[in-house]
Amino acid sequence: MRAKLPTALVNLADRVSTTVQTTLAAHRADLRTRTHGIAAFDPPRMPHEVIPVVTADGARLRVHAYGPVDAPVIVFAHGWTCSLEYWNAQINAFAGEYRVVAYDQRGHGESTNGYARPSTNLLADDLCDVLDAVLLPGQRAVLAGHSMGGMTLIAWAGRYPERVAEQADAVILTNTGAHSLVEVSTMVPGLNIPLRILGGRSMPTPDWLGRLILGTPVVFPPIKPVRWIFARQVMTLDTSREKLDYALSVVRGCPMMTRSRYGFLLTQLHLGDDAKNFSVPTTVLAGDRDDMTPAIHAERLAALLQDAGTLAGFKVLPTGHLGNVERFDLFNAEVAEVLASVREPVRALA
Template structure:
């Protein structure tokens, strides 16, 4: 799991959860789950992307937890969820199903937000009974269903073998990222964020990404390289909003447009000028307001009760 480095304060400092729990997935993998906000409030479940953690959603959690129950979980191997030998889209779908069944009351639905690999998690689970009955609506941020490596624009080369080969070597590198230095921030900004991203946004993303163990980063890069979820897209038969940045080098807008064309109930596609891949951090207000609007439109108002005090944090584990 990750060695987490938390920002001291500001909108991207992860807030203390009201409750922490461990959810066991279908194959026995243990997932770290946090809940924020009042019990009984409309539920929003957040699934983060490759190399990230629950900390990635800090801005959305802070804004929504006043009147929503926000549930965020660490993908296996990320954050405080231990790594597992099983890496693949079926495992991602199993994990999301396990979280939904563990945190939602019988018959309760939630709005589900997924960023990057978190969005792919939702696509992988499309058509499964748990997602069909538990998801009232979905927000997909900066994601795609297939051909991720071939379509990435990290290198200023025309599409083809050379660009795909270089992209695969960079994304699948086993090299340690090391400390968050000015050079590391500049590299991360170029690859994952828009050119106008503020320094505090870049720093927040760098701290999260650099905390991901290189073995986990490499293992899941291979899954993303082979990703093919196109056949699952039509099975996501719930209202879906899509957000993408026009400067996204990892999942360019063509992916979002392809999803919008194939989803049965796409209710909107928003392309954000100059924004890169890290939309929840780069455009926090837009992502937050979209989640809130989906909850208002598709979830019944519930009688909220005060949040319970946070449980003691589990001790951090060292990387393998």
């Protein structure tokens, strides 16, 4: 028979849990109300519609839609430890002329976990549920995914290839990869900085260390070393204070165990050549100083899409891992180009 934990220990655990949940809720509330010094990152000015989505395993996904219901649709899927607020600069830029949809991946933001074990198949299924909920009959969307969001799109194309042409007009993959994330990353400052100072190439992260970094449930206290590490490893050291504060606010709203569970999932990512199932024009974007998913991942995806005949464009932007935050102007220009290319044939037929 299992021994009971001491009452004092149980009470302490309850207090810690309550404090953590209160802190996470405060971070998320702050994102919904606070300005960040750059208007693009402010909470969306346009009212949103809440789209109810409940998955087969009971997860409740937070899905927001901005703009007219009959407007062309763009769906944004965020990455690891983020939330739909990560896309504020894109929502503010495109909502109105377009129907902009963003959602919290399960376990992230205000979406619940459900009872199924995290997997890329599960994330693909969630995307199916979101698309089925937000698209009108016969309607297609431009799909954009950052990091784990891009992996979600790739997993979706591999698992449901028939849905690509049915529900997508075009795809944008940014700062993402399909496999070997730990083997082909440069996440450890001590290994990289001396080599960069000397003009050499960054060293790959050892497999065991990459798994430890991605899978450990950690917090991000508001202290200078944490800010420096986040800027150095996730963004860049020349990132402005406003952009760094905004990105940290998004990441701090992610529960520690979600960070750990999905971090482990990323270390085991094996999507192979699933991206070849993108049968619609697909744009690939990378960051020249992205240590989480170095540009070689994007190069591999671009080569695969080139062979499949669906590569619409490939660019390396002057950013770290959070390209659509660090250079939201350049990223938004790429999105606008994709949206225009989708609408042009429609205008020609009108």
